[in-house]
Amino acid sequence: MEMEIRALKTRKNAIVMAHNYQPLEIQALADVVGDSLELAVRAKEAKADLIVVCGVRFMAETAKILNPERKVVIPVPDAGCPLADFLTPEMIREAKERHPDAAVVVYVNSTAESKALADVTCTSANAVKVVASLKNDTILFGPDSNLAAYVQRELPEKTIIPLPPGGHCYVHTGFTLADVEAARRKGGMVVCHPECRPEIQEQADLVASTGGMVRGAAGGSEPWSVFTEREMVSRLRVLYPGRVFYEKPEAVCADMKKISLADLQQALEREEHEVVLSPEVMDRARRAIERMIAVGA
Numbered sequence: 001m002e003m004e005i006r007a008l009k010t011r012k013n014a015i016v017m018a019h020n021y022q023p024l025e026i027q028a029l030a031d032v033v034g035d036s037l038e039l040a041v042r043a044k045e046a047k048a049d050l051i052v053v054c055g056v057r058f059m060a061e062t063a064k065i066l067n068p069e070r071k072v073v074i075p076v077p078d079a080g081c082p083l084a085d086f087l088t089p090e091m092i093r094e095a096k097e098r099h100p101d102a103a104v105v106v107y108v109n110s111t112a113e114s115k116a117l118a119d120v121t122c123t124s125a126n127a128v129k130v131v132a133s134l135k136n137d138t139i140l141f142g143p144d145s146n147l148a149a150y151v152q153r154e155l156p157e158k159t160i161i162p163l164p165p166g167g168h169c170y171v172h173t174g175f176t177l178a179d180v181e182a183a184r185r186k187g188g189m190v191v192c193h194p195e196c197r198p199e200i201q202e203q204a205d206l207v208a209s210t211g212g213m214v215r216g217a218a219g220g221s222e223p224w225s226v227f228t229e230r231e232m233v234s235r236l237r238v239l240y241p242g243r244v245f246y247e248k249p250e251a252v253c254a255d256m257k258k259i260s261l262a263d264l265q266q267a268l269e270r271e272e273h274e275v276v277l278s279p280e281v282m283d284r285a286r287r288a289i290e291r292m293i294a295v296g297a
């Protein structure tokens with residue numbers, strides 16, 4: 001099947017983009033593997049006729065918004081992100097009425113409609129930099145309340161209002177202080193994603209996006225206990241053979257595991273399932289995403 005997929009990519013002038021949490025066999029066939037920011041930047045630059053995004057829906061939507069002339073498909077259309085569903089456009093409109101002087105920062109793990117109401121988007125790789133770049137003292141930030149807490153800790157001069165207060169990712173909030181204690185017994189560093197709870201962030205030796213973990217692991221040699229989706233550890237092991245990385249076997253994002261090689265092959269063959277968004281929503285969301293890209297990582 002791998003050979004057919006490679007042949008289809010050439011025949012269709014297609015590019016396959018995969019998130020760091022995708023199964024290794026999908027990552028192996030991808031032209032780009034990265035975190036949300038890296039995928040967004042590469043999607044914007046892509047010249048291919050067909051862009052296949054192996055990840056969850058918001059990642060495919062972001063690619064389409066940034067490169068609307070290309071055909072963008074996601075192999076399994078219901079691969080979503082439960083975190084994204086915490087934030088609705090109505091919540092943003094209501095919060096803006098209550099805080100007219102606040103800026104709205106929307107995490108890319110969100111719907112296109114929510115992004116369309118943002119002043120700027122952010123990813124876990126650049127959330128602090130994006131918020132620091134704004135003149136506003138008060139920031140409405142959603143949907144991840146743990147990333148909001150991380151930004152608040154890094155930028156105490158700002159008032160970060162999480163929108164909604166309890167927005168979270170079930171995979172990352174599954175990490176507990178008992179996991180930190182177990183990791184300490186194994187030795188080495190505790191590395192967590194900023195979607196983990198604040199008490200985990202405070203205990204961690206490094207808080208980083210998945211792309212930040214790839215870069216951060218390049219320098220060291222100690223064991224890492226990696227507090228994010230477990231496939232991240234598969235990727236780190238491929239990149240740094242011989243290094244010791246510990247994963248939590250239960251830390252699985254079910255939606256990230258929906259795409260199989262057969263789905264990828266079919267997506268290339270049939271050019272399905274195409275991401276279609278209203279031009280108005282895309283235009284508004286693009287402004288917010290491009291403003292984020294201009295801030296950088």
Ligand code: 13P
Nearest residue numbers: 035036037123124209210
């Ligand atoms: P990254 O942008 O760090 O890859 O995070 C995306 C994500 O969905 C984390 O759960």
Ligand code: SF4
Nearest residue numbers: 081082083169171253
């Ligand atoms: Fe969404 Fe969490 Fe899955 Fe990331 S790991 S895609 S935030 S549900």
